[in-house]
Amino acid sequence: xxxxxxxxxxxxxxxxxxxxxxxxxxxxxxxxxxxxxxxxxxxxxxxxxxxxxxxxxxxxxxxxxxxxxxxxxxxxxxxxxxxxxxxxxxxxxxxxxxxxxxxxxxxxxxxxxxxxxxxxxxxxxxxxxxxxxxxxxxxxxxxxxxxxxxxxxxxxxxxxxxxxxxxxxxxxxxxxxxxxxxxxxxxxxxxxxxxxxxxxxxxxxxxxxxxxxxxxxxxxxxxxxxxxxxxxxxxxxxxxxxxxxxx
Numbered sequence: 001x002x003x004x005x006x007x008x009x010x011x012x013x014x015x016x017x018x019x020x021x022x023x024x025x026x027x028x029x030x031x032x033x034x035x036x037x038x039x040x041x042x043x044x045x046x047x048x049x050x051x052x053x054x055x056x057x058x059x060x061x062x063x064x065x066x067x068x069x070x071x072x073x074x075x076x077x078x079x080x081x082x083x084x085x086x087x088x089x090x091x092x093x094x095x096x097x098x099x100x101x102x103x104x105x106x107x108x109x110x111x112x113x114x115x116x117x118x119x120x121x122x123x124x125x126x127x128x129x130x131x132x133x134x135x136x137x138x139x140x141x142x143x144x145x146x147x148x149x150x151x152x153x154x155x156x157x158x159x160x161x162x163x164x165x166x167x168x169x170x171x172x173x174x175x176x177x178x179x180x181x182x183x184x185x186x187x188x189x190x191x192x193x194x195x196x197x198x199x200x201x202x203x204x205x206x207x208x209x210x211x212x213x214x215x216x217x218x219x220x221x222x223x224x225x226x227x228x229x230x231x232x233x234x235x236x237x238x239x240x241x242x243x244x245x246x247x
Contacts, residue, residue, distance in 0.1 A: 001113075002106070004065055005137035007058035009050070017053050021046035031201055032225045034216045058137075061106065066138055068107025070173045072097050073144070077166045086148065087125050091115040110136075126152050140169045183243050190239040197232060 009017065022043055029039030072093040079089035094111035101108050114128045129145035136142070147165040204212055215221040 007054045065106045073166045080163045186243045194236045
């Protein structure tokens with residue numbers, strides 16, 4: 001069973017990541033120090049960034065899962081509105097998302113698993129949804145599973161409550177997508193602003209290398225360039241965290 005809260009990089013993904021990270025860090029090191037030795041000292045920075053890269057991959061996978069869950073909720077809502085029971089609605093949704101996304105898509109695999117386990121054991125469909133929600137790391141799926149479980153325990157109309165809950169969660173997903181679209185442009189703006197000092201430094205190194213020669217010679221110059229590099233890195237991290245919206 002896949003835990004969507006974490007992402008384990010494969011050997012190929014690790015190789016691609018470190019090749020890219022080493023190239024970027026070495027290039028930045030050469031830009032700020034004009035010394036292969038100092039540039040090589042920047043390479044260990046790729047090790048702690050591996051966790052950030054894996055977290056980014058996990059977030060992207062959850063976004064794909066959420067996108068599929070949105071369409072699955074549409075299918076579940078339509079099936080329940082047509083008078084189907086929850087297990088039947090999930091089976092119908094599994095067929096539709098498999099047709100739309102393919103059998104290898106995360107949401108298709110999860111719904112097929114839930115439908116197969118329920119058909120094989122006739123256990124609690126709510127327990128299967130709770131397990132899926134806990135592994136997904138997505139509040140929308142957890143909320144839907146929690147509503148179904150509470151309704152079953154209290155003896156309420158599961159289908160009616162699930163239909164209402166699905167509509168509310170769909171509104172939340174639409175709002176999340178709108179916020180992500182708004183913040184995506186801001187992230188690009190931050191990356192552009194942070195890249196400007198690097199581009200200016202590169203331009204001066206190519207057109208007037210003697211103008212910056214004092215910054216590449218002696219301890220004071222090295223300290224100034226190191227302070228500039230750390231400031232740019234801190235500004236990038238702070239800017240991206242500033243616009244990170246948790247929904």
